[in-house]
Amino acid sequence: MPDVLVTGSGPSAMLAALDLAEVGLTVELVVAPGDVWPDRPERDPDGVIAAALARIAAPVSPGHSGFAGAEATSSPRTAPMLRAPGGTWSRQAEPEVLGIPAQPLAREVQRLLGGGGAFRAWLDRVTPVLTVGKTRALGKLVRARIGVTALSRLVEPAVVERYGVRADAVDTSVAAPGLNELLTRAGSLTGAALAYADRNVARETETAPTGGWLSARAALLERLSLYAVVLSDDAAVVAREGDAGWEIERASGALTHARGLVIDVGDRAAWSEGETPSETAAGPAIRVEDQAGAAHSALPSAAAERVHAEIGIQDPFAVVPSSDAREAGGLLLIELAGEPWSVRLSASAASASGWNAQLTGPRVGSDGGAVEAVELVRRLDTVLAESGVERAPGAEWRLRRDVAGFATAAERDGVDAELTAWRAEESERIAVGARLVGGDLARAFADADREATALRRRLTGISD
Template sequence: MTSDAIVVGGGVGGLVAARRLAREGFAVTLLERSGALGGQVARQRIGGVDLDAAAESFATRGGAVAAFLAELGLGDDIVTPNPAPAWLHRVDGSAVPLPSTGLLGIPGEPLAADVVNAIGRGAAERAARDADLPALAGTDAASLGELVRLRMGDAVVAGLVAPVVRGVHSVSPDALPVERAHPRLRAEVLAQGSLAGAVRAIRAASPAGSQVAGIRGGMFRLVDALEADCRRLGVRIEVGARVTSVEPDAVVVAGRRRAGLVLRASGSVPDVSRRVTLVTLLVDAPALDSAPRGTGVLVAADAPAVRARALTHLTGKWEWIAAALAGRHAVRLSYDGVPEDAVATAARDAGILLGHPRIEVLDATQHTWDRGAGEPPGDLPSVGETAAGTGLASVIPQAERIARELSQARGIRPVPATGERMEG
C-alpha cells in the first residue's frame, strides 16, 4: 500500500498534522498503535458523566488553540475556569494561595502581598533584586530552574516554581529547558531587563482573562472533531496498528512495508521512569461546595504525608462539570509512577490537600501513561509533545507548521477550500 504521507501516532499532534496534510493535497494514512485516538486527551466515564481522563484545559497564549477550535466548529464551546487561584501545599504541610501575577510560579511582582505570604519577606526581597541585575544575567541558562535561581534565588525556585512546574510538566524546573517553559521568556528578559519584567510582559501580551481555557463537555471533543474532519478529508485511520520499523519513506506494519513520506507523531520510546498516574475521584463532600482550595492544589516535592504532586478540583474549576455532577464533586490527583492502592492513596491525599479528611468516595477511575524519553530521532519530521513541548498551545501550532513545511518541500498544491465547516 502506498500513501503520499504516513503519520505514525494518533495523538492530537498526529491528528492535526494528518488533517493539515490532507488539506494540503496529500493522500494520508494515520497509524495508531493503541485502540484509541487522542493520547492524553482522552474520555472517561465517572458517575454517569463523560469527563476528561487527563488534559482538561489548554493555555490561551498566542490564541492558536482557540483559533483552531473555531476552525473545527468548537469556538462557541470554549469556556474559562473559575478565576479563584490554585493553592500551594508547602513543605511544612501548610497551604497558601498561589500568587496571582506569575508565570509557572515566577512572580511578576516579587514584593506583592501574596508572594510574601507564600515564601516570606526575606525570600521576596531576594527575588526583587532581580531588577538590579544586568539584563544578560542568567539568559544563557539551559534550564528554567537555573534562570530563576540566578535571578530570583533558591526560595522562589523551591517554594513557587518547582511545585507549579512539577504539576504542569511532570519534571523539575532544572530539567525543563527555558524555551519549553515559554518560547519568549529568554528574549523578554533581555528586552525588559529583568525576569519579573519578562513575566509581566508575557502576561500583558496574553489574551484578556484566564491563562487557560477548556471546552464545554470536555477536551476530548477536540479529538472527536479532529477524527471526523480527518475522515471527511479522506485520511485513512488505522488503530491497533503496530509499527515495527520506521524509515523516512516507509514503515513496516504487521510484516508489510508501506511506502510514503513518514511523519512521526508517537514521540520517542516510552520511558517507564516517566510514568504518570491520574486518579479521578467522585466524592460526596458538601464541605467542598465553597471550593476551599480554589481550583486545586500544587504540592511541594518534600511535603509530608502526601504522595500526589497536584490536585485539580474539577467541579470547583469548571462550571459545566459542577452542573453535570449535580451536587457531587470530582477531584483529580496526579502521581509520578503508580501509587500502591491508588484510589485509597488518592482519597487520603485529597482529604489532606483539601483540608477535609472525611471524604466519601462514590466512584473512581485510574489512568496511567508513559511519557517519551528524550528528544525524537532527528532523521524524521516529528510532531507531538516530545517534539513540541507540553500542552496543546505548543503541540497544535508545531504540528500545523511541520505539515505545511512538508507540503512546501514536496510542492503539493493545497486542496481548494470548499467553505465547509464541521460543527461540533
C-alpha cells in the same frame, strides 16, 4: 493503494491526515483502539490549538452548521489557592510568573509567606542586580532574589506541576523566556514579574474544545470521512522503503503500498492498573527499514516521562468561601519516596463528590521504572491522606503517562537537533506527535502542519 498511510490516530496525526486529504491525496488512517487524547485544557500561547479546533469545527458547505462541541474555548490560567502556614488556604497573588509575585507585599503574599517571608521578598526591590542576565537556574535566581520561603511556598508548586523537577533543575530561559533580561532592566525580580505580566497571560492561556476533546476527535473523524479517508484498525508493523514508495506489513499479515508515510509517535500514553510503564511504552510501534532491510535511524525518544493520577476527593476547602475555591482550585506539593509530586485540586462535574485531585509525578527515565500501578495507588492513597486531602467514597484512581516537558535548554536543543537530523534524510516519510516536542500539544500541532505541508508538496509537486 493509498497515497499516504498514517500509522495512528492521535490528534497531531489526524490533523496531518486532514492536511494531506484536503489537497486530493488518498489517505488511510490507522485508528488505534488505545489512542489517548487530552482530557483537559492545554497551554496555547500563540493560539495554534484554537486555530486547529476552529478548522475542525468549521462548516463544510454554505448550508452546514459546523461541528458542535469542537469549537475552541480559551481562557488565561487562574491563580490557584495555595496552602498557607497552619494549613489554611489563600489565593496566590496576581500578577505572578510561575509563582514569582509582582507585588511582594500584597496581602495574599503576606498570608502565604508570613510577614518575615514577605519582607524578605520585598528586599528584592532594593537589592542590586549583580548577575546581569546570567542566572541560568530558576531556583537559584528565585532563592537569591526573593528568598527560600517564597521559593518553596510560591514557586516550587507551579514548577513541579509543569516540569516534574524542582526549580533548581529548570532553566529560567525555558520556564520564562526573557525574564532574565527584564530583571536587568527592572532591577528586581518582582519588578521583572510585573513587566512580564502581559506576556505571561498569553503564555498561560489554555484552550480546549467546548464539548471536550472526544467531541473534537469525533468531529475530526467525520471531517476526514468527507475526504474519503479510509479508516482501518489493521496496525502497521513494518514499513520498507522501495523505489516507488513504501511497502507496509500490517498486523493481519496483509501488505499495503503507499507513496508516503506519516508515523504517529503519540501525544499521550495510557497506563492501566496492573501494568508497568515499560509494558505500555508510547511511541511508534512500527519498524521503518530501507530497501536492504536495515532499520532507518531511530527517532529521538522522550528523555523522561511522568505519571499522572486522578481521583475524586471530598471538598478540600471547607474553611474557604466556596465560590472563590471552586473558581481557583488548589495546588500543593507532597512527597512520595523522596520525590515531589504536585497535587491540583479542582471542581469537577464528572466527580460524584464535585472535586478531583490530579497528581503529577516526578520525571523518570522513558523506561518508567519498575513500580506497578497497584503499588503506586497504595502509596498515593497514603500520601494523599497524610496531606489532608480525603478520597471520596467509592472513587477509583485513573492513571496515565505523558512525556515530560523540557526543563532545560540543553535537553530541548538536543532533541530538536536529533529530530532535524532524522528529517534531513531524503525519504517520503514524516513523524508527528507531542512526544517529539516535549509534550507541548500546541507546538506539536504547528509541527504536524509544517511537516504535512512539506510532504504534500513533495507528493503533489504543488507549492501553496
